[in-house]
Amino acid sequence: MTETLGFDTRAIHAGADPDPATGARQVPIYQTTAYVFRDADHAARLFGLQEVGYIYSRLTNPTVAALQARIADLEGGAGAVCCSSGHAAQIMALFPLMGPGRNIVASTRLYGGTVTQFSQTIKRFGWSAKFVDLDDPEAVRAAIDDDTRAIFCESISNPGGYLTDIPAIAKIADEAGLPLIVDNTLATPYLCRPIEMGATLVVHSLTKYMTGNGTVTGGVVVDSGKFDWSASGKFPSLSEPEPAYHGLKFHEALGAMAFTFHGIAIGLRDLGMTMNPQGAHYTLMGIETLGLRMPRHVENAQKIAEWLAQDPRVGSVSYGGLASSPQAGVKARVYPKGAGALFTFSLKGGYEAAVKLVDSLKLFSHVANLGDARSLVIHSASTTHSQLTDEQKIAAGAGPDVVRLSIGIEDADDLIADLDQALSAATA
Ligand SMILES: *Cc1c(COP(=O)(O)O)cnc(C)c1O
Numbered sequence: 001m002t003e004t005l006g007f008d009t010r011a012i013h014a015g016a017d018p019d020p021a022t023g024a025r026q027v028p029i030y031q032t033t034a035y036v037f038r039d040a041d042h043a044a045r046l047f048g049l050q051e052v053g054y055i056y057s058r059l060t061n062p063t064v065a066a067l068q069a070r071i072a073d074l075e076g077g078a079g080a081v082c083c084s085s086g087h088a089a090q091i092m093a094l095f096p097l098m099g100p101g102r103n104i105v106a107s108t109r110l111y112g113g114t115v116t117q118f119s120q121t122i123k124r125f126g127w128s129a130k131f132v133d134l135d136d137p138e139a140v141r142a143a144i145d146d147d148t149r150a151i152f153c154e155s156i157s158n159p160g161g162y163l164t165d166i167p168a169i170a171k172i173a174d175e176a177g178l179p180l181i182v183d184n185t186l187a188t189p190y191l192c193r194p195i196e197m198g199a200t201l202v203v204h205s206l207t208k209y210m211t212g213n214g215t216v217t218g219g220v221v222v223d224s225g226k227f228d229w230s231a232s233g234k235f236p237s238l239s240e241p242e243p244a245y246h247g248l249k250f251h252e253a254l255g256a257m258a259f260t261f262h263g264i265a266i267g268l269r270d271l272g273m274t275m276n277p278q279g280a281h282y283t284l285m286g287i288e289t290l291g292l293r294m295p296r297h298v299e300n301a302q303k304i305a306e307w308l309a310q311d312p313r314v315g316s317v318s319y320g321g322l323a324s325s326p327q328a329g330v331k332a333r334v335y336p337k338g339a340g341a342l343f344t345f346s347l348k349g350g351y352e353a354a355v356k357l358v359d360s361l362k363l364f365s366h367v368a369n370l371g372d373a374r375s376l377v378i379h380s381a382s383t384t385h386s387q388l389t390d391e392q393k394i395a396a397g398a399g400p401d402v403v404r405l406s407i408g409i410e411d412a413d414d415l416i417a418d419l420d421q422a423l424s425a426a427t428a
Contacts, residue, residue, distance in 0.1 A: 011288055035053070079261075104129050162318070173200070180201075212371065301339075
């Protein structure tokens with residue numbers, strides 16, 4: 001859809017023309033596994049990628065395709081591939097780039113599950129990750145070696161609400177001839193569009209703000225279509241004849257859509273991390289209101305962070321939206337519409353008080369999720385980040401005295417009153 005239309009218009013219309021068969025105005029849930037071929041020639045053309053169409057729902061499905069088109073549009077990408085979760089999206093993004101012995105350079109500030117996926121699980125594929133502080137450009141440059149195939153970061157990072165200077169990291173990636181992959185889950189394309197700042201790939205957990213109500217587990221990989229996969233010889237699965245797809249040279253044959261088609265034709269086909277059409281339908285509906293929800297999430301988070309920052313029972317508040325934040329400069333330059341709605345704060349009473357506070361809150365739900373319409377709380381050190389070493393916990397902003405809040409779209413005053421009573425209970 002054309003970039004001349006506004007964000008909210010595209011959030012509703014992109015990818016969602018009336019159903020060609022029935023005229024249905026809302027995108028139907030195409031609850032089907034397979035699609036009838038017109039004839040044998042049609043089937044052969046679809047399998048050969050000479051014609052685009054539906055074969056089998058592990059690969060493509062019209063409901064999922066509408067969601068892919070919508071997200072690609074909102075992120076300013078050439079194409080997108082949806083998958084079964086945010087974690088699946090990360091593997092799907094790395095899969096075409098990596099091979100045994102290859103590595104990625106990743107931020108130290110990542111979702112706890114991602115730290116585990118990158119520091120432990122990907123080793124089984126012979127891949128590895130080098131974790132560096134992205135505030136130190138020299139350390140990022142020094143970590144890149146001949147086997148590095150990507151740089152990976154989160155725009156706004158979980159759990160500390162830390163703001164990555166994407167243009168600065170994109171510059172380093174560009175100089176090294178590497179793709180920058182940005183996990184944009186916490187910002188959403190409403191607050192940040194990494195491709196416009198030089199990112200090659202954007203991944204999301206659609207489970208969070210994009211769906212927005214805690215109903216769906218899903219993910220997506222968006223490709224900018226701008227990276228030259230053939231320039232360095234480092235990405236043979238995209239630039240050379242791919243044996244897993246009868247020798248097709250994806251980049252040569254498909255140009256800006258090479259990464260997206262690879263994600264479907266090989267990634268979904270062989271890894272099978274497919275999104276289901278019902279989940280896609282819920283996420284499409286969620287995205288319709290993204291432009292209404294995100295400003296409210298941010299406004300509430302700002303109010304609550306400011307209230308906590310002046311409270312004597314609170315040790316510190318880590319929120320990039322605070323004027324006193326060391327990240328105020330990055331916030332103004334890279335995230336002018338807001339620093340998101342996920343942040344952490346520490347309690348003067350330490351671990352004991354943090355756990356007591358979580359147990360005393362009434363409106364905030366104690367869950368492992370984030371990015372829901374309702375406000376959520378968790379003690380990261382004993383839950384989402386418990387697999388990490390103490391050093392990794394502190395680097396990720398999840399020390400023992402730290403509580404993470406995901407601020408919803410309720411009335412901010414009610415949330416503040418709930419925090420007030422729980423702080424009293426926790427520090428009594
Ligand atoms: C939740 C989350 C993920 C993982 O997504 P799932 O949908 O739970 O697999 C990845 N990155 C970030 C920043 C997240 O918040």
